[in-house]
Amino acid sequence: MAEERVRAGAAVRERAGAAVRIGEGLRAYGLIAAMWVRSTLAYRTSFLLTALGHFAATGLDFLAILLMFSHITVLGGFTLPEVAFLYGTSNAALGLADLALGSMDRLGSRVRDGTMDVLLVRPVPVFAQVAADRFALRRLGRITQAALVLGWSLTRVEVDWTPGRVLLVPLMLLSGTVIFGAVFTLGAAFQFVAQDAAEVQNSFTYGGSTLLQYPPAVFAKDLVRGVTFVVPLAFVNWLPALRLLGRDDPLGLPGWVDFCGPAVAALMCVLAWLAWRTGLRNYRSTGS
């Protein structure tokens, strides 16, 4: 009995060690982010314009969808509120991930110009520094816009709301955010090798969220397979949304797959963490 307690105590302390490191990272992230927020707010007009710009930039995608629906009533078997639901969930998830980790695509330029080295000698977790670098509050624009569209769609979609279905929506957003966050991290880890390929990352993040705005039936089956099994973006919103809206998925997967979002998100985190660690350990300075 006592022995068990001792062992449990050691495990708790070990976990506490990890928790302390994560805590330090979060604290550092918060401080750096707060610094960037202050610096952004120094040019207030420009901040407001860029925040509005982000709001409008994402709004343009939705305007395109509205323009399409001015000519049609269904797209890929989905009505406008249903497409708006896909749009809102994918953009909210991307927006949250982008707010937290969106600056990570600058890692390549840091490796190129040698400023990466500065981050390595500071007594602060490198990940927190890279993630919080140039923290851009204006990205709230995308999140606001996505939330508005999502809110509107929720009042219009025909869903028989049960407690389980209601719970599925925040769960989708959370696992979606984590999946996109992992993609941002994987992209950054790739920059250690590629250095000058930040746009590839955009294909998977911004491109991915554009893809997820439209019903899966719009796309070729191989493409849907790709974003289900290779880069599992389908778990951000397609699969749970199909469940919620009572549609079958085009790949005919078993029903329980629709609820795998959190598990997929956790798996993606492990992969991203491994990739990040490998990238950082193999990093060699430019030497200039």
Add this chain to the structure above:
Amino acid sequence: MLYAAVAARSFRRYATYRIATASGVFTNTVFGFIIAYTYIALWTERPHLGGYDLPQALTYAWTGQALLAATGLLMGGGMDDLQERIRSGDIAVDLHRPADLQLWWLAADLGRAAFQLIGRGLLPMAVGTLVFPSALPASAATWLLFLLSVALGVVVGFALRYLVALTSFWLLDGAGVSMVAGLLCMFCSGMVLPLNVFPGAFGEVVRLLPWSSMLQVPADVLLGVHDGAGVAGALAFQAGWAAVLLAAGRLLQSVATRKVVVQGG
């Protein structure tokens, strides 16, 4: 001669970033696929929407991806440097050079665009044509007219971005204006959806604005939408906007250099 050298150096400058170009090609191709599939869904529901049949609509989508970097349909597009020079005060050095500021930057932008068209445009277009039905013209004359139209579109795009960059003389941080200008450009050029799909009078107004020179007009020239006189009219439309906007840039430039105190000077 000087300006030709500037253009050539600018071409080579962008050609240096090979990995960035490759990753840009990848991105344009990925977005091309996504947009192409949504157009297929849209045009299957409403055949001949906006006067295009499905192959034409798909070719339009890929033309957009091919011209995206060249005509600068998104934000930035090479004018960030000028903005930064104005903000930092380095512009004072440029103003003392025995070269015209606007022509200098136009030459640099033409060099940039030429590289982007070849480096980032050709491959996505080729992929799109191989994978999807397409309505590319067989006649060399149409292709030549298309290239001429693209060149005019590049000049219009430059003239617009030059105006935006000059606002930095007054605002110092031009990020906000650039962003708003970029959005206008994306929407009004036909990048979001072809402008002929825009409904009613709104659509007609948007087609008359300068931004349509940057994608809609070249794409229509490529797709053979216009007849002979129509093509001439389309090119004249672009040339007209180019002239007006370049003149406006020149005017704003002279106002800026006369009355603005350069930072750090």
